[in-house]
Amino acid sequence: MVQKPEETVWIGLEYFCNENDEYWNMTEEEFVKFATEELIKIGIIEEDDILDSHQEKVKKAYPAYFDTYSQIDKLVEYLNSFENLYCIGRNGQHRYNNMDHSMATAIEATKNIKQGIKSKENIWKVNTEKSYHETKHK
C-alpha cells in the first residue's frame, strides 16, 4: 500500500482512549503532532521522515463487561433458541476475543453445521477455557 515499498513504510499506532476524553477530542492535526513527537522521542523516526498520515477514530472498539453484562447467560440462552443462528467472532459474542478466537468460533460453528450438531455450547466455550489461550503446541 506504499508507492515505493523498498524505501517507505506505513507505521500503525494504536492509542487507547474513551469517547470525549482529551485524546479523543484532539483534532487530527493535534494527534498527528502528538504521535510524531512520541515516535521521534523513542528514536523510531526523524521529523522529516513523515510523508503522509491518517487518523481513524473507532468508537466502542472493545467489548466492555459492565452494566447488564452479568446477565449475558440469559441472552445466550435466548439467542441459542434460534436453531439456525450462530453467534461468532468478537461482536457476535460480545467477548474480548482476539483474531484466533474469532476464527475458532467460526470453525466450531461450521463443524456443527456440517455434522448436524444442534448444541452451540462448543462455540460459546471458545476463549473461556485455559486451553484456548494461545497454547503452544510442540
Ligand SMILES: Cc1cc2nc3c(=O)[nH]c(=O)nc-3n(C[C@H](O)[C@H](O)[C@H](O)COP(=O)(O)OP(=O)(O)OC[C@H]3O[C@@H](n4cnc5c(N)ncnc54)[C@H](O)[C@@H]3O)c2cc1C
Ligand atoms: C484496536 C484493536 C486492536 C486489535 N488488535 C488485535 C491483535 O493485535 N491481535 C489479534 O489477534 N486481535 C486483535 N484485535 C481483535 C480482532 O480485531 C478481532 O478479534 C477480530 O477482528 C474479530 O473478527 P470478527 O470477524 O468477529 O469481526 P470484525 O473483524 O470486526 O468483522 C466484522 C465485519 O462485519 C462488518 N459489519 C458490521 N455490521 C454489519 C452489517 N450490519 N452489515 C454488513 N457488515 C457488517 C464490519 O464492517 C466488519 O467488516 C484487535 C481489535 C481492535 C479493535
